[in-house]
Amino acid sequence: MAAIPETTIAEPSGQEQLKSFQRDSFIELNGRERAFALIDGGTGREILGPFDRLESPWLVQQNITPQFDDGCIIVRGKIGGADAVVIAMEPAFQGGSLGEVSGAKICAALELACRDSKNGKPTSAVFLLETGGVRLPEANLGLAAVAEICSAVLELRHHAPIVCISAGSVGSFGGMSLIAGLASYVIMTPEGRLGLNGPEVIEQEHGIEEFDSRDRALIWAIDGGEQRFATGLADVLVRDDISQLCNAVRAVLKSGLPTIHRSQQIQLFKERVAKLNTEKQIEPCELRNAWKREEGK
Amino acid sequence: MSPNNLSIRGRHWFELLTAQKDQPSSDSPKSVLKADAKLGDQLARFLCIVPDPEARFPMVREGEVGLEEAYALATYVKEVSDSHTSGPRRPIIAVVDVKSQAYGRREETAAIYHAAATAADAYATARKLGHPVITLVVGQALSGGFLTHGYQANRILAFDDPGVVIHAMHKEAAARVTRRTVAELDSLAKTVIPLSYDIKDFAKLGILHELLSVKNVENPAAEDVNHVKERLIAAIDDARNKPTDLSIRWESPAAATSRKATLETRKAMFAQWDNN
Numbered sequence: 001m002a003a004i005p006e007t008t009i010a011e012p013s014g015q016e017q018l019k020s021f022q023r024d025s026f027i028e029l030n031g032r033e034r035a036f037a038l039i040d041g042g043t044g045r046e047i048l049g050p051f052d053r054l055e056s057p058w059l060v061q062q063n064i065t066p067q068f069d070d071g072c073i074i075v076r077g078k079i080g081g082a083d084a085v086v087i088a089m090e091p092a093f094q095g096g097s098l099g100e101v102s103g104a105k106i107c108a109a110l111e112l113a114c115r116d117s118k119n120g121k122p123t124s125a126v127f128l129l130e131t132g133g134v135r136l137p138e139a140n141l142g143l144a145a146v147a148e149i150c151s152a153v154l155e156l157r158h159h160a161p162i163v164c165i166s167a168g169s170v171g172s173f174g175g176m177s178l179i180a181g182l183a184s185y186v187i188m189t190p191e192g193r194l195g196l197n198g199p200e201v202i203e204q205e206h207g208i209e210e211f212d213s214r215d216r217a218l219i220w221a222i223d224g225g226e227q228r229f230a231t232g233l234a235d236v237l238v239r240d241d242i243s244q245l246c247n248a249v250r251a252v253l254k255s256g257l258p259t260i261h262r263s264q265q266i267q268l269f270k271e272r273v274a275k276l277n278t279e280k281q282i283e284p285c286e287l288r289n290a291w292k293r294e295e296g297k
Numbered sequence: 298m299s300p301n302n303l304s305i306r307g308r309h310w311f312e313l314l315t316a317q318k319d320q321p322s323s324d325s326p327k328s329v330l331k332a333d334a335k336l337g338d339q340l341a342r343f344l345c346i347v348p349d350p351e352a353r354f355p356m357v358r359e360g361e362v363g364l365e366e367a368y369a370l371a372t373y374v375k376e377v378s379d380s381h382t383s384g385p386r387r388p389i390i391a392v393v394d395v396k397s398q399a400y401g402r403r404e405e406t407a408a409i410y411h412a413a414a415t416a417a418d419a420y421a422t423a424r425k426l427g428h429p430v431i432t433l434v435v436g437q438a439l440s441g442g443f444l445t446h447g448y449q450a451n452r453i454l455a456f457d458d459p460g461v462v463i464h465a466m467h468k469e470a471a472a473r474v475t476r477r478t479v480a481e482l483d484s485l486a487k488t489v490i491p492l493s494y495d496i497k498d499f500a501k502l503g504i505l506h507e508l509l510s511v512k513n514v515e516n517p518a519a520e521d522v523n524h525v526k527e528r529l530i531a532a533i534d535d536a537r538n539k540p541t542d543l544s545i546r547w548e549s550p551a552a553a554t555s556r557k558a559t560l561e562t563r564k565a566m567f568a569q570w571d572n573n
Contacts, residue, residue: 047570052565057557058489062485100491101558104559104563108567109566112567134465136474140490140499141491141502141556142465142491143443143444148547150444175444181415182418195410196404196405197398197405206401210400211402263417263418264418266371266372266419281402
Protein backbone atom coordinates (compact mmCIF):
# COMPACT_ATOMS: atom_id res chain seq x y z
CA MET A 1 0.00 0.00 0.00
CA ALA A 2 1.43 3.30 -1.04
CA ALA A 3 2.04 5.79 1.66
CA ILE A 4 -0.23 8.75 1.56
CA PRO A 5 1.84 11.76 0.61
CA GLU A 6 2.02 14.13 3.51
CA THR A 7 1.17 17.06 1.37
CA THR A 8 -2.30 15.85 0.32
CA ILE A 9 -3.79 15.39 3.75
CA ALA A 10 -2.65 17.76 6.39
CA GLU A 11 -3.84 16.10 9.56
CA PRO A 12 -5.08 19.09 11.57
CA SER A 13 -7.12 20.58 8.77
CA GLY A 14 -8.62 17.20 8.01
CA GLN A 15 -9.82 16.92 11.57
CA GLU A 16 -11.22 20.38 11.42
CA GLN A 17 -13.02 19.52 8.26
CA LEU A 18 -14.43 16.38 9.82
CA LYS A 19 -15.51 18.36 12.85
CA SER A 20 -17.43 20.73 10.67
CA PHE A 21 -19.47 17.80 9.37
CA GLN A 22 -20.25 16.53 12.83
CA ARG A 23 -23.59 17.65 14.12
CA ASP A 24 -26.03 16.52 16.76
CA SER A 25 -29.12 15.83 14.73
CA PHE A 26 -32.35 17.32 16.01
CA ILE A 27 -34.45 15.34 13.57
CA GLU A 28 -33.23 12.06 15.01
CA LEU A 29 -34.73 12.97 18.39
CA ASN A 30 -38.26 11.99 19.32
CA GLY A 31 -40.84 14.57 20.27
CA ARG A 32 -40.06 14.55 23.98
CA GLU A 33 -36.31 14.79 23.43
CA ARG A 34 -36.84 17.63 20.97
CA ALA A 35 -38.91 19.55 23.49
CA PHE A 36 -36.38 19.16 26.31
CA ALA A 37 -33.49 19.95 23.95
CA LEU A 38 -34.83 23.48 23.50
CA ILE A 39 -35.26 24.19 27.21
CA ASP A 40 -32.48 25.58 29.43
CA GLY A 41 -30.82 22.69 31.25
CA GLY A 42 -32.54 21.61 34.43
CA THR A 43 -35.52 23.97 34.08
CA GLY A 44 -37.85 21.74 32.06
CA ARG A 45 -40.91 20.08 33.51
CA GLU A 46 -43.34 18.03 31.48
CA ILE A 47 -47.01 18.67 32.16
CA LEU A 48 -49.56 15.93 31.62
CA GLY A 49 -46.89 13.42 30.75
CA PRO A 50 -47.46 9.75 30.01
CA PHE A 51 -47.88 8.89 33.70
CA ASP A 52 -51.04 10.98 33.80
CA ARG A 53 -52.49 8.57 31.29
CA LEU A 54 -54.69 11.03 29.46
CA GLU A 55 -55.38 9.15 26.29
CA SER A 56 -57.80 9.32 23.41
CA PRO A 57 -61.20 7.82 24.22
CA TRP A 58 -61.96 7.34 20.52
CA LEU A 59 -59.06 5.25 19.21
CA VAL A 60 -59.76 2.09 21.24
CA GLN A 61 -63.25 1.99 19.80
CA GLN A 62 -61.59 1.73 16.39
CA ASN A 63 -59.00 -0.89 17.36
CA ILE A 64 -56.20 1.66 17.30
CA THR A 65 -53.77 1.64 20.23
CA PRO A 66 -53.84 4.97 22.04
CA GLN A 67 -50.85 6.51 23.79
CA PHE A 68 -50.68 7.86 27.35
CA ASP A 69 -49.54 11.31 26.21
CA ASP A 70 -51.78 11.31 23.13
CA GLY A 71 -48.75 12.11 21.02
CA CYS A 72 -48.33 15.59 22.41
CA ILE A 73 -45.60 16.69 24.80
CA ILE A 74 -45.93 19.90 26.79
CA VAL A 75 -42.84 21.14 28.63
CA ARG A 76 -42.70 24.25 30.76
CA GLY A 77 -39.38 25.84 31.54
CA LYS A 78 -36.96 28.59 30.62
CA ILE A 79 -35.50 29.34 27.23
CA GLY A 80 -32.61 31.77 27.31
CA GLY A 81 -33.65 32.55 30.87
CA ALA A 82 -37.23 33.54 29.97
CA ASP A 83 -40.42 31.60 30.65
CA ALA A 84 -41.67 29.44 27.84
CA VAL A 85 -43.79 26.44 27.06
CA VAL A 86 -42.74 23.99 24.37
CA ILE A 87 -45.47 22.08 22.57
CA ALA A 88 -44.18 19.11 20.61
CA MET A 89 -46.12 16.80 18.35
CA GLU A 90 -44.72 13.27 18.43
CA PRO A 91 -44.18 12.27 14.81
CA ALA A 92 -44.09 8.55 15.62
CA PHE A 93 -47.62 8.41 17.05
CA GLN A 94 -50.41 8.57 14.49
CA GLY A 95 -48.28 10.73 12.21
CA GLY A 96 -48.11 13.55 14.73
CA SER A 97 -51.83 14.08 14.30
CA LEU A 98 -54.07 16.19 16.49
CA GLY A 99 -56.83 14.50 18.46
CA GLU A 100 -59.24 15.60 21.14
CA VAL A 101 -56.86 15.14 24.09
CA SER A 102 -53.76 16.56 22.43
CA GLY A 103 -55.89 19.45 21.20
CA ALA A 104 -57.20 20.18 24.70
CA LYS A 105 -53.68 19.94 26.16
CA ILE A 106 -52.37 22.51 23.69
CA CYS A 107 -55.33 24.85 24.04
CA ALA A 108 -55.22 24.84 27.85
CA ALA A 109 -51.44 25.31 27.89
CA LEU A 110 -51.76 28.35 25.63
CA GLU A 111 -54.50 29.80 27.81
CA LEU A 112 -52.34 29.38 30.90
CA ALA A 113 -49.33 30.92 29.17
CA CYS A 114 -51.61 33.82 28.28
CA ARG A 115 -52.89 34.13 31.84
CA ASP A 116 -49.33 34.16 33.19
CA SER A 117 -48.27 36.68 30.57
CA LYS A 118 -51.11 39.00 31.53
CA ASN A 119 -50.07 38.62 35.17
CA GLY A 120 -46.62 39.98 34.48
CA LYS A 121 -44.87 36.72 33.66
CA PRO A 122 -44.53 36.72 29.87
CA THR A 123 -44.56 33.12 28.68
CA SER A 124 -43.83 32.43 25.05
CA ALA A 125 -44.88 29.28 23.21
CA VAL A 126 -42.70 27.18 20.94
CA PHE A 127 -44.39 24.64 18.69
CA LEU A 128 -42.56 21.66 17.25
CA LEU A 129 -44.77 20.94 14.28
CA GLU A 130 -44.25 17.43 13.00
CA THR A 131 -47.82 16.73 12.09
CA GLY A 132 -50.12 15.45 9.42
CA GLY A 133 -52.88 17.64 10.85
CA VAL A 134 -56.24 16.52 12.14
CA ARG A 135 -56.32 12.89 13.35
CA LEU A 136 -58.94 11.39 11.07
CA PRO A 137 -60.19 8.74 13.55
CA GLU A 138 -61.21 11.71 15.74
CA ALA A 139 -62.18 13.79 12.75
CA ASN A 140 -64.55 16.50 13.96
CA LEU A 141 -63.01 16.89 17.39
CA GLY A 142 -59.60 17.29 15.78
CA LEU A 143 -60.83 19.99 13.42
CA ALA A 144 -62.64 21.75 16.27
CA ALA A 145 -59.40 21.66 18.28
CA VAL A 146 -57.49 23.34 15.44
CA ALA A 147 -59.96 26.24 15.49
CA GLU A 148 -59.70 26.48 19.27
CA ILE A 149 -55.89 26.41 19.17
CA CYS A 150 -55.82 29.14 16.50
CA SER A 151 -57.95 31.31 18.76
CA ALA A 152 -55.72 30.66 21.79
CA VAL A 153 -52.56 31.36 19.75
CA LEU A 154 -53.96 34.72 18.65
CA GLU A 155 -54.81 35.54 22.24
CA LEU A 156 -51.33 34.73 23.55
CA ARG A 157 -49.70 36.50 20.60
CA HIS A 158 -50.72 39.86 22.06
CA HIS A 159 -48.48 39.22 25.03
CA ALA A 160 -45.66 36.88 24.06
CA PRO A 161 -44.14 35.53 20.86
CA ILE A 162 -45.20 32.25 19.27
CA VAL A 163 -42.47 30.29 17.50
CA CYS A 164 -43.14 27.41 15.11
CA ILE A 165 -40.43 24.99 14.13
CA SER A 166 -40.63 22.54 11.28
CA ALA A 167 -37.40 20.61 11.67
CA GLY A 168 -38.28 17.58 9.64
CA SER A 169 -39.29 14.01 9.04
CA VAL A 170 -43.09 14.30 9.01
CA GLY A 171 -43.22 18.00 8.17
CA SER A 172 -46.14 20.24 9.03
CA PHE A 173 -49.32 19.64 7.07
CA GLY A 174 -53.04 20.00 7.50
CA GLY A 175 -54.87 22.34 9.83
CA MET A 176 -51.96 22.60 12.26
CA SER A 177 -50.01 24.51 9.63
CA LEU A 178 -52.35 27.44 10.26
CA ILE A 179 -50.49 27.83 13.56
CA ALA A 180 -47.32 28.44 11.55
CA GLY A 181 -49.23 31.06 9.58
CA LEU A 182 -50.23 32.78 12.81
CA ALA A 183 -46.82 32.46 14.46
CA SER A 184 -44.54 35.36 15.31
CA TYR A 185 -41.57 33.43 13.94
CA VAL A 186 -41.11 30.32 11.81
CA ILE A 187 -37.87 28.37 11.98
CA MET A 188 -37.10 25.61 9.49
CA THR A 189 -34.33 23.29 8.40
CA PRO A 190 -33.85 22.27 4.76
CA GLU A 191 -35.42 18.92 5.74
CA GLY A 192 -38.53 20.59 7.18
CA ARG A 193 -41.70 21.03 5.16
CA LEU A 194 -44.63 23.35 5.63
CA GLY A 195 -47.87 23.17 3.67
CA LEU A 196 -51.61 22.69 3.98
CA ASN A 197 -52.46 19.79 1.70
CA GLY A 198 -50.02 16.92 1.62
CA PRO A 199 -48.87 15.76 -1.83
CA GLU A 200 -50.78 12.46 -1.56
CA VAL A 201 -54.03 14.25 -0.86
CA ILE A 202 -53.63 16.59 -3.83
CA GLU A 203 -52.78 13.68 -6.08
CA GLN A 204 -55.84 11.79 -4.81
CA GLU A 205 -58.13 14.74 -5.44
CA HIS A 206 -56.85 15.98 -8.77
CA GLY A 207 -54.53 13.35 -10.21
CA ILE A 208 -50.85 12.88 -10.79
CA GLU A 209 -50.72 15.70 -13.36
CA GLU A 210 -51.60 18.14 -10.61
CA PHE A 211 -49.14 16.71 -8.10
CA ASP A 212 -46.90 13.68 -8.36
CA SER A 213 -46.61 12.67 -4.73
CA ARG A 214 -43.59 10.47 -5.46
CA ASP A 215 -41.60 13.43 -6.78
CA ARG A 216 -39.60 14.31 -3.70
CA ALA A 217 -37.67 17.08 -5.41
CA LEU A 218 -40.94 18.76 -6.34
CA ILE A 219 -42.32 18.40 -2.81
CA TRP A 220 -39.28 20.03 -1.24
CA ALA A 221 -39.11 22.69 -3.94
CA ILE A 222 -42.62 23.74 -2.88
CA ASP A 223 -42.95 22.98 0.83
CA GLY A 224 -39.30 22.69 1.90
CA GLY A 225 -37.52 24.91 4.39
CA GLU A 226 -35.20 26.51 1.85
CA GLN A 227 -38.13 27.59 -0.31
CA ARG A 228 -40.26 28.86 2.56
CA PHE A 229 -37.25 30.81 3.84
CA ALA A 230 -36.36 32.22 0.41
CA THR A 231 -39.93 33.45 -0.08
CA GLY A 232 -40.08 35.11 3.32
CA LEU A 233 -42.54 32.68 4.84
CA ALA A 234 -39.98 31.36 7.30
CA ASP A 235 -37.79 33.68 9.33
CA VAL A 236 -34.80 31.48 10.04
CA LEU A 237 -33.23 28.58 8.16
CA VAL A 238 -30.80 26.43 10.10
CA ARG A 239 -29.11 23.10 9.61
CA ASP A 240 -30.43 20.02 11.36
CA ASP A 241 -28.36 20.57 14.47
CA ILE A 242 -29.50 20.79 18.08
CA SER A 243 -27.34 23.74 19.03
CA GLN A 244 -28.21 25.67 15.87
CA LEU A 245 -31.92 25.22 16.52
CA CYS A 246 -31.52 26.18 20.17
CA ASN A 247 -29.63 29.31 19.19
CA ALA A 248 -32.23 30.21 16.58
CA VAL A 249 -35.08 29.89 19.09
CA ARG A 250 -33.21 31.98 21.65
CA ALA A 251 -32.44 34.64 19.05
CA VAL A 252 -36.02 35.09 17.85
CA LEU A 253 -37.43 35.05 21.38
CA LYS A 254 -34.89 37.67 22.39
CA SER A 255 -36.07 39.94 19.59
CA GLY A 256 -39.55 39.95 21.18
CA LEU A 257 -42.83 40.46 19.38
CA PRO A 258 -42.62 41.57 15.75
CA THR A 259 -44.14 44.98 15.01
CA ILE A 260 -46.57 43.32 12.64
CA HIS A 261 -47.33 39.63 12.35
CA ARG A 262 -47.18 37.94 8.99
CA SER A 263 -50.85 36.96 9.12
CA GLN A 264 -51.76 40.64 9.53
CA GLN A 265 -50.14 41.60 6.23
CA ILE A 266 -53.29 41.04 4.24
CA GLN A 267 -52.68 43.62 1.54
CA LEU A 268 -49.13 42.48 0.83
CA PHE A 269 -50.15 38.87 0.24
CA LYS A 270 -53.30 39.83 -1.62
CA GLU A 271 -51.23 41.84 -4.08
CA ARG A 272 -48.66 39.07 -4.39
CA VAL A 273 -51.36 36.52 -5.22
CA ALA A 274 -53.00 38.91 -7.69
CA LYS A 275 -49.72 39.08 -9.64
CA LEU A 276 -49.33 35.31 -9.98
CA ASN A 277 -49.74 33.86 -13.44
CA THR A 278 -52.25 31.07 -12.92
CA GLU A 279 -52.37 29.90 -16.54
CA LYS A 280 -49.75 27.31 -15.67
CA GLN A 281 -48.19 25.89 -12.51
CA ILE A 282 -46.17 28.37 -10.48
CA GLU A 283 -42.46 27.62 -10.69
CA PRO A 284 -40.98 27.63 -7.18
CA CYS A 285 -37.84 29.41 -8.45
CA GLU A 286 -39.94 32.16 -10.02
CA LEU A 287 -41.78 32.60 -6.75
CA ARG A 288 -38.42 33.14 -5.05
CA ASN A 289 -37.88 36.18 -7.25
CA ALA A 290 -41.42 37.49 -6.88
CA TRP A 291 -41.58 37.02 -3.12
CA LYS A 292 -37.97 37.76 -2.34
CA ARG A 293 -37.35 38.14 1.36
CA GLU A 294 -36.35 41.59 2.46
CA GLU A 295 -32.68 42.13 3.18
CA GLY A 296 -31.73 41.66 6.79
CA LYS A 297 -35.00 39.98 7.67
CA MET B 298 -77.70 21.76 -6.90
CA SER B 299 -77.49 23.69 -10.14
CA PRO B 300 -77.43 21.87 -13.49
CA ASN B 301 -73.63 21.80 -13.56
CA ASN B 302 -73.66 20.23 -10.10
CA LEU B 303 -72.31 23.25 -8.27
CA SER B 304 -73.97 24.08 -5.02
CA ILE B 305 -76.14 27.17 -5.13
CA ARG B 306 -77.12 27.13 -1.46
CA GLY B 307 -74.58 29.72 -0.40
CA ARG B 308 -75.51 32.32 -2.99
CA HIS B 309 -79.18 31.60 -2.52
CA TRP B 310 -79.18 32.19 1.23
CA PHE B 311 -76.82 35.12 0.93
CA GLU B 312 -79.29 36.81 -1.41
CA LEU B 313 -82.33 35.87 0.69
CA LEU B 314 -80.81 37.19 3.91
CA THR B 315 -79.38 40.39 2.48
CA ALA B 316 -82.09 41.04 -0.16
CA GLN B 317 -79.12 42.05 -2.30
CA LYS B 318 -77.14 40.68 -5.14
CA ASP B 319 -73.41 40.71 -4.64
CA GLN B 320 -71.76 44.03 -5.41
CA PRO B 321 -68.64 42.83 -7.13
CA SER B 322 -65.59 44.99 -6.77
CA SER B 323 -62.82 45.01 -9.32
CA ASP B 324 -60.04 43.87 -7.03
CA SER B 325 -61.72 40.84 -5.52
CA PRO B 326 -62.73 37.46 -6.86
CA LYS B 327 -66.31 36.77 -7.94
CA SER B 328 -66.32 33.77 -5.61
CA VAL B 329 -66.50 36.00 -2.53
CA LEU B 330 -69.85 37.65 -1.88
CA LYS B 331 -70.01 40.64 0.41
CA ALA B 332 -72.98 42.79 1.44
CA ASP B 333 -73.97 45.05 4.29
CA ALA B 334 -77.61 44.51 5.16
CA LYS B 335 -79.99 45.08 8.03
CA LEU B 336 -80.69 42.31 10.51
CA GLY B 337 -83.47 43.69 12.67
CA ASP B 338 -82.36 47.23 13.38
CA GLN B 339 -78.63 46.66 13.06
CA LEU B 340 -76.43 46.66 10.02
CA ALA B 341 -74.49 43.43 9.56
CA ARG B 342 -71.79 42.38 7.11
CA PHE B 343 -72.58 39.18 5.25
CA LEU B 344 -69.85 37.11 3.63
CA CYS B 345 -70.13 33.99 1.51
CA ILE B 346 -67.93 31.85 -0.74
CA VAL B 347 -69.58 30.57 -3.91
CA PRO B 348 -68.42 28.56 -6.93
CA ASP B 349 -67.04 30.60 -9.81
CA PRO B 350 -66.60 28.30 -12.82
CA GLU B 351 -64.34 30.90 -14.42
CA ALA B 352 -62.09 31.52 -11.44
CA ARG B 353 -58.46 32.36 -12.16
CA PHE B 354 -57.28 29.45 -10.04
CA PRO B 355 -58.58 26.17 -11.51
CA MET B 356 -58.85 24.31 -8.20
CA VAL B 357 -61.41 26.66 -6.63
CA ARG B 358 -64.00 26.56 -9.39
CA GLU B 359 -66.41 24.33 -7.48
CA GLY B 360 -66.63 26.55 -4.45
CA GLU B 361 -63.42 25.57 -2.66
CA VAL B 362 -61.69 28.20 -0.57
CA GLY B 363 -58.42 29.21 -2.20
CA LEU B 364 -55.81 31.94 -1.93
CA GLU B 365 -57.84 34.80 -3.37
CA GLU B 366 -60.90 33.82 -1.36
CA ALA B 367 -58.99 33.73 1.92
CA TYR B 368 -57.31 37.10 1.41
CA ALA B 369 -60.58 38.68 0.25
CA LEU B 370 -62.37 37.39 3.36
CA ALA B 371 -59.60 38.74 5.57
CA THR B 372 -59.86 42.11 3.84
CA TYR B 373 -63.64 42.33 4.23
CA VAL B 374 -63.62 41.24 7.85
CA LYS B 375 -60.86 43.67 8.74
CA GLU B 376 -62.73 46.48 6.98
CA VAL B 377 -65.49 46.01 9.54
CA SER B 378 -63.26 45.89 12.61
CA ASP B 379 -61.11 48.80 11.36
CA SER B 380 -64.04 51.06 10.55
CA HIS B 381 -65.57 50.83 14.01
CA THR B 382 -65.72 54.13 15.81
CA SER B 383 -68.35 53.99 18.54
CA GLY B 384 -71.48 52.19 19.72
CA PRO B 385 -72.11 48.45 19.45
CA ARG B 386 -69.72 46.65 17.14
CA ARG B 387 -71.15 45.54 13.81
CA PRO B 388 -72.02 41.84 13.47
CA ILE B 389 -70.35 39.73 10.80
CA ILE B 390 -72.35 36.85 9.33
CA ALA B 391 -70.47 34.07 7.55
CA VAL B 392 -72.84 32.16 5.28
CA VAL B 393 -71.04 28.86 4.79
CA ASP B 394 -71.24 26.34 1.98
CA VAL B 395 -67.67 25.29 1.25
CA LYS B 396 -66.77 21.86 -0.03
CA SER B 397 -63.14 22.20 1.12
CA GLN B 398 -59.99 24.25 0.84
CA ALA B 399 -58.42 24.25 -2.62
CA TYR B 400 -56.38 21.13 -3.28
CA GLY B 401 -53.90 22.37 -5.84
CA ARG B 402 -50.22 22.66 -6.59
CA ARG B 403 -50.52 26.39 -7.29
CA GLU B 404 -52.10 26.85 -3.88
CA GLU B 405 -49.40 24.86 -2.07
CA THR B 406 -46.65 26.73 -3.87
CA ALA B 407 -48.14 30.09 -2.91
CA ALA B 408 -48.67 28.97 0.72
CA ILE B 409 -52.39 28.43 1.10
CA TYR B 410 -51.80 27.52 4.76
CA HIS B 411 -50.78 31.12 5.26
CA ALA B 412 -53.83 32.48 3.42
CA ALA B 413 -56.08 30.35 5.62
CA ALA B 414 -54.32 31.61 8.74
CA THR B 415 -54.75 35.21 7.60
CA ALA B 416 -58.52 34.82 7.26
CA ALA B 417 -58.79 32.98 10.57
CA ASP B 418 -56.75 35.78 12.16
CA ALA B 419 -59.12 38.46 10.81
CA TYR B 420 -62.25 36.63 11.97
CA ALA B 421 -60.87 35.81 15.43
CA THR B 422 -59.56 39.33 15.88
CA ALA B 423 -62.96 40.81 15.02
CA ARG B 424 -64.59 38.44 17.49
CA LYS B 425 -62.17 39.37 20.25
CA LEU B 426 -62.78 43.06 19.59
CA GLY B 427 -66.45 42.46 20.28
CA HIS B 428 -67.94 42.03 16.83
CA PRO B 429 -70.49 39.24 17.06
CA VAL B 430 -69.27 36.77 14.43
CA ILE B 431 -72.06 34.38 13.54
CA THR B 432 -71.68 31.45 11.19
CA LEU B 433 -74.66 30.01 9.36
CA VAL B 434 -73.89 26.65 7.77
CA VAL B 435 -76.32 26.19 4.88
CA GLY B 436 -74.48 23.40 3.05
CA GLN B 437 -71.03 21.92 3.45
CA ALA B 438 -68.45 23.15 5.93
CA LEU B 439 -65.43 20.99 5.34
CA SER B 440 -61.89 20.90 6.57
CA GLY B 441 -59.56 23.79 5.82
CA GLY B 442 -62.39 25.54 4.01
CA PHE B 443 -64.28 25.84 7.28
CA LEU B 444 -61.14 26.80 9.25
CA THR B 445 -60.73 29.69 6.79
CA HIS B 446 -64.36 30.72 6.61
CA GLY B 447 -66.59 30.27 9.64
CA TYR B 448 -64.89 28.25 12.36
CA GLN B 449 -63.68 31.29 14.32
CA ALA B 450 -67.24 32.48 14.99
CA ASN B 451 -68.70 33.21 18.42
CA ARG B 452 -71.77 31.22 17.47
CA ILE B 453 -72.31 28.55 14.82
CA LEU B 454 -75.80 27.84 13.53
CA ALA B 455 -76.59 25.11 11.02
CA PHE B 456 -79.63 23.90 9.16
CA ASP B 457 -81.00 20.59 10.28
CA ASP B 458 -80.88 19.17 6.80
CA PRO B 459 -79.24 16.15 5.16
CA GLY B 460 -77.38 18.48 2.78
CA VAL B 461 -75.59 20.11 5.69
CA VAL B 462 -72.24 18.54 6.61
CA ILE B 463 -69.56 19.77 8.97
CA HIS B 464 -66.49 17.57 8.81
CA ALA B 465 -62.69 17.30 8.77
CA MET B 466 -62.58 15.61 5.37
CA HIS B 467 -65.09 14.48 2.78
CA LYS B 468 -66.27 10.94 3.21
CA GLU B 469 -64.58 9.20 0.28
CA ALA B 470 -61.18 10.69 1.09
CA ALA B 471 -61.53 9.99 4.82
CA ALA B 472 -62.37 6.37 4.08
CA ARG B 473 -59.35 6.07 1.76
CA VAL B 474 -56.92 7.66 4.20
CA THR B 475 -58.11 5.53 7.12
CA ARG B 476 -58.16 2.42 4.87
CA ARG B 477 -61.84 1.71 5.33
CA THR B 478 -64.77 1.40 3.01
CA VAL B 479 -67.39 4.12 3.07
CA ALA B 480 -69.82 1.55 4.51
CA GLU B 481 -67.38 0.72 7.34
CA LEU B 482 -66.93 4.39 8.07
CA ASP B 483 -70.69 4.95 8.20
CA SER B 484 -71.15 2.04 10.54
CA LEU B 485 -68.32 3.18 12.87
CA ALA B 486 -69.76 6.68 12.92
CA LYS B 487 -72.88 5.35 14.61
CA THR B 488 -70.90 4.84 17.83
CA VAL B 489 -67.94 7.19 17.32
CA ILE B 490 -69.74 10.53 17.12
CA PRO B 491 -66.85 12.72 15.89
CA LEU B 492 -66.65 10.54 12.77
CA SER B 493 -70.26 11.08 11.80
CA TYR B 494 -71.31 13.08 8.76
CA ASP B 495 -74.80 13.60 10.17
CA ILE B 496 -75.35 17.17 11.37
CA LYS B 497 -77.52 15.86 14.21
CA ASP B 498 -74.49 13.97 15.51
CA PHE B 499 -72.29 17.03 15.08
CA ALA B 500 -74.77 18.91 17.26
CA LYS B 501 -74.08 16.39 20.04
CA LEU B 502 -70.48 17.63 20.27
CA GLY B 503 -71.66 20.90 21.78
CA ILE B 504 -69.91 23.09 19.25
CA LEU B 505 -73.09 24.24 17.52
CA HIS B 506 -75.09 27.03 19.07
CA GLU B 507 -78.28 25.99 17.37
CA LEU B 508 -79.64 23.55 14.83
CA LEU B 509 -82.25 25.38 12.76
CA SER B 510 -85.29 23.67 11.31
CA VAL B 511 -86.11 25.03 7.89
CA LYS B 512 -88.86 23.39 5.89
CA ASN B 513 -87.15 23.68 2.55
CA VAL B 514 -83.50 24.68 2.50
CA GLU B 515 -83.19 24.79 -1.28
CA ASN B 516 -86.39 26.68 -1.85
CA PRO B 517 -87.44 28.35 1.39
CA ALA B 518 -90.66 30.24 2.01
CA ALA B 519 -90.62 33.77 3.41
CA GLU B 520 -91.46 32.47 6.87
CA ASP B 521 -88.36 30.25 6.80
CA VAL B 522 -86.17 33.20 5.89
CA ASN B 523 -87.72 35.29 8.65
CA HIS B 524 -87.21 32.50 11.14
CA VAL B 525 -83.51 32.27 10.21
CA LYS B 526 -83.14 36.04 10.54
CA GLU B 527 -84.72 35.92 13.99
CA ARG B 528 -82.34 33.19 15.11
CA LEU B 529 -79.35 35.11 13.73
CA ILE B 530 -80.45 38.17 15.71
CA ALA B 531 -80.87 36.06 18.83
CA ALA B 532 -77.38 34.61 18.34
CA ILE B 533 -75.95 38.12 17.93
CA ASP B 534 -77.61 39.24 21.16
CA ASP B 535 -76.34 36.16 22.95
CA ALA B 536 -72.80 36.71 21.68
CA ARG B 537 -72.79 40.35 22.79
CA ASN B 538 -73.41 39.34 26.38
CA LYS B 539 -70.93 36.49 26.70
CA PRO B 540 -67.15 35.98 26.62
CA THR B 541 -65.54 36.60 23.25
CA ASP B 542 -63.41 33.44 23.36
CA LEU B 543 -64.53 29.99 22.21
CA SER B 544 -65.11 28.52 25.69
CA ILE B 545 -68.84 28.21 25.03
CA ARG B 546 -67.99 25.26 22.77
CA TRP B 547 -66.62 23.04 25.55
CA GLU B 548 -68.71 24.51 28.34
CA SER B 549 -71.98 23.72 26.55
CA PRO B 550 -74.34 21.09 28.01
CA ALA B 551 -73.76 18.73 25.06
CA ALA B 552 -69.97 18.93 25.48
CA ALA B 553 -70.32 17.73 29.09
CA THR B 554 -71.01 14.24 27.76
CA SER B 555 -69.38 14.14 24.33
CA ARG B 556 -66.20 16.06 25.17
CA LYS B 557 -65.49 14.57 28.58
CA ALA B 558 -61.87 14.00 27.59
CA THR B 559 -61.49 17.68 26.67
CA LEU B 560 -62.85 18.77 30.02
CA GLU B 561 -60.75 16.27 32.00
CA THR B 562 -57.61 17.27 30.13
CA ARG B 563 -58.26 20.96 30.70
CA LYS B 564 -58.86 20.39 34.40
CA ALA B 565 -55.66 18.37 34.74
CA MET B 566 -53.63 20.94 32.82
CA PHE B 567 -54.88 23.77 35.00
CA ALA B 568 -54.07 21.74 38.13
CA GLN B 569 -50.55 20.77 37.04
CA TRP B 570 -49.41 23.98 35.41
CA ASP B 571 -48.47 25.67 38.66
CA ASN B 572 -47.74 22.66 40.87
CA ASN B 573 -44.34 21.13 40.96
